[in-house]
Amino acid sequence: MANTTHHTIVELNGVSKTFANGTTALSGFDISVQRGDFLCLLGASGCGKSTVLRLLADLDVPSSGNVMWSDTQARESLSMVLQEATLLPWATVDDNVWMPLRIKGISKTDAASRIATALELVGLSDSAALYPRELSGGMKMRVSLARALVSEPSVLLLDEPFAALDEITRFRLNDELLTLRGKLDCTVIFVTHSVFESAYLANRVAVMDDMGKISEEIAIDAPYPRTSEFRSSSYYTKLCAKISAALERAA
Numbered sequence: 528m529a530n531t532t533h534h535t536i537v538e539l540n541g542v543s544k545t546f547a548n549g550t551t552a553l554s555g556f557d558i559s560v561q562r563g564d565f566l567c568l569l570g571a572s573g574c575g576k577s578t579v580l581r582l583l584a585d586l587d588v589p590s591s592g593n594v595m596w597s598d599t600q601a602r603e604s605l606s607m608v609l610q611e612a613t614l615l616p617w618a619t620v621d622d623n624v625w626m627p628l629r630i631k632g633i634s635k636t637d638a639a640s641r642i643a644t645a646l647e648l649v650g651l652s653d654s655a656a657l658y659p660r661e662l663s664g665g666m667k668m669r670v671s672l673a674r675a676l677v678s679e680p681s682v683l684l685l686d687e688p689f690a691a692l693d694e695i696t697r698f699r700l701n702d703e704l705l706t707l708r709g710k711l712d713c714t715v716i717f718v719t720h721s722v723f724e725s726a727y728l729a730n731r732v733a734v735m736d737d738m739g740k741i742s743e744e745i746a747i748d749a750p751y752p753r754t755s756e757f758r759s760s761s762y763y764t765k766l767c768a769k770i771s772a773a774l775e776r777a778a
């Protein structure tokens with residue numbers, strides 16, 4: 528689903544972030560996110576990708592510049608998925624998924640249908656009573672996704688969610704994420720190191736340099752849903768080469 532509405536939901540303008548120890552993570556970072564975007568932030572380790580997500584999620588504040596939400600509903604309806612699934616080991620799958628609603632004071636009975644829907648979306652309806660130790664890495668990440676989806680977010684921030692998984696599982700979860708995003712109609716901001724993953728998922732790839740800003744942005748003009756045919760197309764191959772070259776220039 529390519530973005531056609533050009534409705535800006537959030538802009539980062541001239542954002543810099545320097546931590547107390549003097550490390551500068553971002554400097555002159557600008558981006559405008561449109562409703563319906565699948566934006567991939569791509570860059571070398573330490574270039575500031577996670578810092579961008581933390582600023583968007585209000586987990587940190589910029590040292591200078593602005594994070595301007597023009598869509599306050601989107602800001603209030605934001606979920607984040609981290610690289611580690613970070614599940615509570617003593618809680619079952621459905622209790623883990625319930626957690627964001629529980630924090631809001633919603634009882635498990637009242638949350639039941641939303642928990643069931645989230646688990647169904649990630650294909651884990653039959654695993655609701657299992658504990659994290661009984662799950663594979665891919666299943667744990669699905670639970671983490673379900674936990675993010677249970678609040679029905681309109682913006683989903685994902686910080687290298689599949690980096691620790693084997694390639695086949697990663698491909699499968701990439702496909703599932705695109706399907707979910709089609710069903711939920713949410714805006715996705717996805718951090719990755721992987722050129723191949725960004726080219727497969729995104730409608731926009733923003734390449735970050737080591738100075739903590741965007742050096743190039745590449746638009747991907749391929750319709751959703753994307754399939755293994757897209758992955759083996761010459762367009763995809765050329766796209767990966769283009770993004771790789773941009774990443775090399777950024778370094």
Ligand SMILES: Nc1ncnc2c1ncn2[C@@H]1O[C@H](COP(=O)(O)OP(=O)(O)OP(=O)(O)O)[C@@H](O)[C@H]1O
Pocket residue numbers: 546547548550551552570571572573574575576577578579720
């Ligand atoms: N709380 C903090 N205090 C000090 N320095 C920090 C803090 N958080 C991040 N940094 C530093 O800021 C820089 C950017 O970190 P960030 O985690 O945003 O990078 P990243 O691109 O997401 O890295 P990776 O791909 O390895 O996860 C790094 O040099 C990091 O060490």
